[in-house]
Amino acid sequence: MVTAREPMASLDLPAVDDLVFGGHDIRDQSIEETVEQANEAGGVPNSKTLDAVREDLREIDERVTMGTARKCGQVVEELSDDKATNEGTLAEIVSQIRSDYETFAAEQDVDKLVVVNVASTEPPIKGDEKFDTLDELETAIEEDDSDLPASSLYAYAALVDEHPYVNFTPSTGSALGGLRELAAEKNVPHMGRDGKTGETLVKSALAPMFAGRNLQVLSWEGHNILGNTDGLVLEDDANKEGKIESKGNLLEQILGYDHHNAVRIDYTPSLGDWKTAWDHIHFQGFLETKMKMQFTWEGSDSALAAPLVLDLIRLIAYADEHGEGGEQPQLASFFKSPQGVDEHDLSVQFQKLYDYSERHLNDAPSGTVE
Amino acid sequence: MVTAREPMASLDLPAVDDLVFGGHDIRDQSIEETVEQANEAGGVPNSKTLDAVREDLREIDERVTMGTARKCGQVVEELSDDKATNEGTLAEIVSQIRSDYETFAAEQDVDKLVVVNVASTEPPIKGDEKFDTLDELETAIEEDDSDLPASSLYAYAALVDEHPYVNFTPSTGSALGGLRELAAEKNVPHMGRDGKTGETLVKSALAPMFAGRNLQVLSWEGHNILGNTDGLVLEDDANKEGKIESKGNLLEQILGYDHHNAVRIDYTPSLGDWKTAWDHIHFQGFLETKMKMQFTWEGSDSALAAPLVLDLIRLIAYADEHGEGGEQPQLASFFKSPQGVDEHDLSVQFQKLYDYSERHLNDAPSGTVE
């Protein structure tokens, strides 16, 4: 975990062992089954780990209830239990989510509730400017506006009751003007979107090298193959659109000019939880000499994402504890499209987190525990 | 060129068109022939460029005289003209170099002479602590100490007459205590070593990503194949030793822990001036999940190195103009083993150059040209 490194490790973050997990799902399948399948298909987690946490998984399963798949695209709806897609008006759904949040918090007796979106990618929404103010957004919920996706309903339900919110997916989540307004008004921290786990992480580390050396990128082609449910959902062009937007934009920001830049995502079932990205970077140096760099990145999606989710829970809970509402620029390095942050250079993003941590460490009176 | 980017482009650097090139070589072959061979073998430069600069190359050839290959290793000696290796005592050689510097400067009527070492890699020297003071070094020259390599003789000859010195190779150059003392005493800028053109450049961009995300690198294997004279010289284990030391160290500094880290360099004549590096990075993430990244980097050695040499000439001449003697940390991003700088994170190194440039731009009285 990033929070296991200094200087973050010295912050008074909530301990991982103190976290209690629960949530909504839209499939009937238990987490235990999902993890068993992942172990079978790709060996992550391995059998020893699985056996060690099996009891914990069953406990979490008991805390998982049926969620909503509204506006999540056709593939997700096909994967979903009927109840997840058909029941209720938006107002009823939001009310149910809020009530489930409170029930969970009360039953588990937690000090703080943090909401994290780790659901499959939704298709991008059209016309998000119609949710630009809190007023417009709340009217849309009242009027059952069918354009509002599940991710934003969960975000609304979190923020309105002052629970910190993290959007680990490319879905809309809290990235609506109305939700930013709500977060500001309630002074509750939120951040997104799209956890930067693999190919895009590498891009944000490599692109500054080309920029800094004035090596002109002519084309940057990326081809991703992956085998988990994420891959299955991204087979659908509508859902894929959201993902690809999120993956491609940062190159232009870092390089400062337009170039040929394509991202492909293909579902390859045999890979299980594993994802391979092949990137081909064609660039031009001195005297217009054309050269190239290629890389492959072969990672387990879950093993890359899981620690970041824990990091984000710990860091956003900390921000909330310190009264820091709104978007959280110190968390930019965790996201492909960090809300409210234009900087995509990974090293600079890391520096924001280090600076934030050191500022807090310096502020804490020496010799005391915060 | 890096100096074509802002903020460096706004500095009052010497114009590229005002530079006059000359130098020492240890082979009889003319530059024109060398460039023709490079054009034949790998297409860099292309035929149009070659025709455009052919006349300039001939002029430069006239300004090139025979140098010394003392202590450059057996392969270099075999490539060398007899005169390059056998003539004179160290004192006589140094005296000849100084005199050649002065003659060149006088004949070309240049404002400032900058010395750059772009010769083939020497074997690393043993016992460099015996040249730790200027006194010891000058005594060694007097006594014709056979351990002093050519690169350090050229550096001495430059610094003693207050010419800025750049070591673009892994050879010893100015990295001796005695030469640092001399540079400080004369207040003349110098910097090295080993231009960071390809695989190591990528390493310095990628390794901070693994460090920042707490992904533990288990092994980092690099295999380089290249076809130019550099490759031929590096076939020799003694010369290769210097290169590999220079390429490998930065990973440990950036990652902060020891790991399996190997660098191979093989001569593959068919590649001409082209160099391909394949790197295999095996790393471990959450729950000890083992993952991997691989990259290949295919570049023209000359096209990558040439603009950096121009950048360095311009920037060190600028430093000299501003009375900034000694090692030049703002130039760290150009080198695999930046003298006097422990930082190897490429983004942080770039930032040093940007900060330096902005400081100078802010210092310059507005409305005036420095």
Place this chain on the structure above:
Amino acid sequence: MVTAREPMASLDLPAVDDLVFGGHDIRDQSIEETVEQANEAGGVPNSKTLDAVREDLREIDERVTMGTARKCGQVVEELSDDKATNEGTLAEIVSQIRSDYETFAAEQDVDKLVVVNVASTEPPIKGDEKFDTLDELETAIEEDDSDLPASSLYAYAALVDEHPYVNFTPSTGSALGGLRELAAEKNVPHMGRDGKTGETLVKSALAPMFAGRNLQVLSWEGHNILGNTDGLVLEDDANKEGKIESKGNLLEQILGYDHHNAVRIDYTPSLGDWKTAWDHIHFQGFLETKMKMQFTWEGSDSALAAPLVLDLIRLIAYADEHGEGGEQPQLASFFKSPQGVDEHDLSVQFQKLYDYSERHLNDAPSGTVE
């Protein structure tokens, strides 16, 4: 060239120097311009070669007249001169092509006319069974059936006048029942389709290894990026469909079972004539151990295709000379989808050519030139 190797080199093939080139194009751009652009963009051919053949190219340009782009898909039509797409009924077009063939042969006084299709890929045609007999086909021409593509018109015009025909593209060409019947009736040789130049060539060499070792291929993903007009035309999904069918089928034939098998083709303008394929092969061995092989193939499309076209002209002219009409199984190794041949193992296909050559060499009375 393959025909420069033994035993083919000993066949009495037409000499390359005796070939005279002419043809139809659907763009206004001259061959000289096209080759100049290729030289600029990717260095193939290099400047020396270009200068050496420039006069020849101009002569060929004079022998090129406007062709037809009927049913070649929207992208090709947009690239085409107006005259190429709009003029005449099918019967008029066929008549024009036949007349152009005769004029060329007469003016150049050639012994034999060989027609080769090297045009951009057409979208696959629907309902090719309605051209299953010569009778149906000729009726379709008479009735101006809009489903007949340009490639089949050129093939018809060739075969009906007994000119050997080669289809180097994935387009329909002579692969219609009616044209096979015509070729048989006239005893004229024809062969296709789709020259096997790169990624598919490698597949046909590697897949037999997986089959022979009983290593089960779980998925074989291929991603191709290329920058020439072919790539531009393949941007269009309709045209791409034809190409991908042709590239994918052979794996199933060689492996003997179904598996996940995807081929992507993306247009990357900066690559010019160069094509890079990345293939990711996920396979399973003993005890269900999952392993992988990846390859990249980086070739100049033209430099790979051109010698094969020459080989095919020489070999099909030879077959015609020896009265061997119909499909030519000895040429299977040249094609992704060899007409009339189910065998896709490259070595076995090569063996067919060697056996054919040796049979002819043995048949030739010793001491005589055929």
Place this chain on the structure above:
Amino acid sequence: MVTAREPMASLDLPAVDDLVFGGHDIRDQSIEETVEQANEAGGVPNSKTLDAVREDLREIDERVTMGTARKCGQVVEELSDDKATNEGTLAEIVSQIRSDYETFAAEQDVDKLVVVNVASTEPPIKGDEKFDTLDELETAIEEDDSDLPASSLYAYAALVDEHPYVNFTPSTGSALGGLRELAAEKNVPHMGRDGKTGETLVKSALAPMFAGRNLQVLSWEGHNILGNTDGLVLEDDANKEGKIESKGNLLEQILGYDHHNAVRIDYTPSLGDWKTAWDHIHFQGFLETKMKMQFTWEGSDSALAAPLVLDLIRLIAYADEHGEGGEQPQLASFFKSPQGVDEHDLSVQFQKLYDYSERHLNDAPSGTVE
């Protein structure tokens, strides 16, 4: 397994379930421990398989006794138990091996004993011509000639008592004139050397493609990294020499000309049983256009080797049953350096096995079981 495919599957081969394993080792470590380490380090075999065969492994361990590490190189000697290296004269060692063979066969009551060498690679021996006849060889054993390596002692002990012998390693084994003479005299089948499991397998599939297409290979560079004991032993230059000889020769045979051809093997402990090869093939096509192919092969050494060992045991027992003594060309496809076979084209080698199998199937009287 290859023998699970037709036509081999129809041969009356010994059933895998009927095989009983035992042998010599030179380390004290039990097979169970070795397999547990492999499971830990690289997941091959996985935990389920390990648990399923644990009891079998223990039984095999009981049938393993201390062997000899004579002339196996310094690294192997360091890994070895003292008894393995120091005890006895050659005559005594051979006598002990023969006696251990007989004891095993008697205790396990097997119909046929097959000896397979799967020990670590020995350094190549000097002066193998002094063992060119059986007479010379037996004299050398009598006189305790220190140049005779362990692998040849095991081969001698097998052949002299008419047990079929397979050399799955690059060591000398039965590739001495004296042992070939012995096998012929006794009419016992033997074959080697060096199981073709990975990189070389791919080479033997790909090189015929370059040859057949007349694409001239300029250089073929291979870099192998691996993490098991094999890798450790190959760290030693002496042992590595044997391996590299075996890997490199086939290219020259297939291509028919000399070219730059290098093979590197590096020990990378973190990879455990996994081996990654990166090959870079630089080749030249039409008009001297230089192109390249690169591949990586990532396999589990054991999972690739184990089924081949089973295949070889079954097929050589079958040959012995049919009175086919001497070298076994139908087994060429299994070996990097097939004894007595010059053909390295993988498809042609496979064909030899298919032809052999079909000949035997045709010979068997229909309706009977052999």
